Amino acid sequence: MAKIQMKNAIAELDGDEMTRVLWAVIKEKLLEPFVDLKTEYFDLGLKNRDDTDDKVTYDSAAAIKRLKVGVKCATITSNAARMKEYNLKQLTRSPNGIIREELDGTVFRTPIFVKNINCSVTSWKKPIVLGRHAYGDVYKNCEMKVDGPGKAELVFTSADGKEIRKTIQEMKGPGILQGIHNMDSSIESFARCCMSYALDQKIDCWFGAKDTISKVYDGNFKEIFQRIYETEFKDKFEKAGISYFYTLIDDVVARVMKSEGGLLWACKNYDGDVMSDMIASACGSLAMMTSILVSPNGEFEYEASHGTVQKHFYRYQAGEKTSTNPVALIFAWTGALAKRAELDGTPDLAEFAKKLEKSTLDVIEEGIMTGDLARLAEPAAKKIVNSWEFIDTVAARL
Ligand code: NAP
Numbered sequence: 001m002a003k004i005q006m007k008n009a010i011a012e013l014d015g016d017e018m019t020r021v022l023w024a025v026i027k028e029k030l031l032e033p034f035v036d037l038k039t040e041y042f043d044l045g046l047k048n049r050d051d052t053d054d055k056v057t058y059d060s061a062a063a064i065k066r067l068k069v070g071v072k073c074a075t076i077t078s079n080a081a082r083m084k085e086y087n088l089k090q091l092t093r094s095p096n097g098i099i100r101e102e103l104d105g106t107v108f109r110t111p112i113f114v115k116n117i118n119c120s121v122t123s124w125k126k127p128i129v130l131g132r133h134a135y136g137d138v139y140k141n142c143e144m145k146v147d148g149p150g151k152a153e154l155v156f157t158s159a160d161g162k163e164i165r166k167t168i169q170e171m172k173g174p175g176i177l178q179g180i181h182n183m184d185s186s187i188e189s190f191a192r193c194c195m196s197y198a199l200d201q202k203i204d205c206w207f208g209a210k211d212t213i214s215k216v217y218d219g220n221f222k223e224i225f226q227r228i229y230e231t232e233f234k235d236k237f238e239k240a241g242i243s244y245f246y247t248l249i250d251d252v253v254a255r256v257m258k259s260e261g262g263l264l265w266a267c268k269n270y271d272g273d274v275m276s277d278m279i280a281s282a283c284g285s286l287a288m289m290t291s292i293l294v295s296p297n298g299e300f301e302y303e304a305s306h307g308t309v310q311k312h313f314y315r316y317q318a319g320e321k322t323s324t325n326p327v328a329l330i331f332a333w334t335g336a337l338a339k340r341a342e343l344d345g346t347p348d349l350a351e352f353a354k355k356l357e358k359s360t361l362d363v364i365e366e367g368i369m370t371g372d373l374a375r376l377a378e379p380a381a382k383k384i385v386n387s388w389e390f391i392d393t394v395a396a397r398l
C-alpha cells in the first residue's frame with residue numbers, strides 16, 4: 001500500500017513516562033504504516049528540558065508558530081521530588097505554561113462520547129467544550145512566605161516612574177502572600193478565541209467569573225468579554241442563532257450541571273484547569289477528552305489533557321503491561337493531522353485521521369477497552385485489554 005503523503009510537517013513534542021512509552025507505540029502501529037509522517041521532533045522529556053535550560057521548549061513553541069500545527073505528549077512539571085528522581089540542576093517551568101504563553105492561546109477541551117460509556121451527569125446529551133484561558137493568573141504568580149508581622153503592599157511602578165501603592169494586609173503574624181496579573185491584550189485574545197470557536201461550532205458561549213468579589217480583576221474580564229462581544233460578534237452570533245451569556249462562576253457551575261451540554265464554557269485559567277478534569281471524569285475518563293491550544297493567529301497545538309500517568313509508568317517499569325488508555329493521545333495525533341490536511345488541502349490525510357478516530361471508537365463500542373473505561377461500561381466490557389492490545393486491535397481494524 002502506498003503511504004499517504006504530507007505536504008508540510010507538524011511540530012512533534014515528545015514527553016515523559018507512560019505517555020512517552022505509548023507515544024512511540026502509537027506512531028509505530030497506527031501512523032507510520034499508513035502515513036509518510038513529516039514531523040519536526042522536539043524531545044520535551046524532563047531530562048532534556050533540564051539539560052537545555054528549557055531551550056527545547058521555547059524552540060518547539062517557535063516551531064508550532066512557524067508550522068501552524070503541533071502535537072504534544074504529556075510532560076512532567078518538575079517539583080522537589082522530581083528534581084531528586086531525575087537528578088535535575090534546576091526546577092524547570094511547566095512546558096505547557098511556556099507554550100501557552102508563547103502562543104497566547106486558549107485551550108479547548110471536549111469530551112469524547114462513546115455509546116457504551118454513560119456520562120454520570122445524565123442531563124448532558126452533547127459534549128461541553130471547555131475554553132481555558134491559557135495565560136497568567138496563578139500560573140504566573142509571585143509568592144512569598146513571611147515569618148512574622150508586617151505590612152503587605154501591592155506596588156506598581158509605571159514606566160515613567162510613578163508609583164501606585166495599596167495595602168494588602170497588616171499581617172499580625174506569619175503568613176503567605178501571592179501576586180498575580182493578567183493583560184488586557186491576552187484577555188481580548190481569549191475572548192476572541194472563545195467566540196470564534198463557538199461560532200465555528202455553532203454553540204452558545206458562556207463565561208463566568210467572580211466579579212462581585214473581585215471587582216477590578218474579574219470585573220475587567222467581564223467588561224472585556226462584553227466589549228468584544230458587542231463590537232465584533234453580536235451580529236454574527238445572532239445570525240448563527242447562538243448567544244453569549246455572562247454570569248457568576250458559581251451560577252455557571254450550577255447551570256452547567258443541569259444543562260444538556262452542547263455549549264462552550266469559557267473559563268479563567270484556574271477554573272478551566274479544575275473544571276475540565278470534572279467534565280472529563282463525569283464523561284468517563286481523563287483519557288476520553290481532546291485538548292487543543294488555539295492561538296489568535298491561527299496556530300494549533302493538539303495534546304492529551306491528562307498527565308504522564310506516573311503510577312502506571314512505575315508499574316510498567318516493573319514489567320507490567322499496563323491498561324493505560326491511549327485514546328486522548330491518539331486523538332491528539334488525529335487532530336493535528338486533520339488540521340494539517342485542512343491547511344494543506346490534502347483530503348486523503350483528512351480521511352485517514354477520520355478513519356483512525358472511527359476505528360478507535362468502534363473498538364470501544366464493540367466492548368474492547370482499557371480498565372479505566374471497563375469500570376464504567378454498560379453493557380459490561382467484552383474484553384479488558386492492556387494498552388498494547390488495544391492499539392493492536394485498532395490497527396487491525398484500520
Ligand atoms: P495523570 O497523569 O493525569 O494521572 C492521574 C490518574 O488518572 C492516574 O493515576 C490514573 O488513575 C488516571 N489516568 C490519567 N490518564 C489516564 C489514562 N490515559 N488511562 C488510564 N488512567 C488514566 O496525573 P499524575 O499521575 O498525577 O501526574 C503525573 C505527571 O503528569 C505529573 O508530573 C504532572 O506534572 C504531569 N501532568 C502533565 C500534564 C500535561 O502535560 N498535559 C497534565 C497534567 C499533569 P489510576 O491510577 O487510578 O489508574
Ligand code: MG
Nearest residue numbers: 272273274277
Ligand atoms: Mg488539571
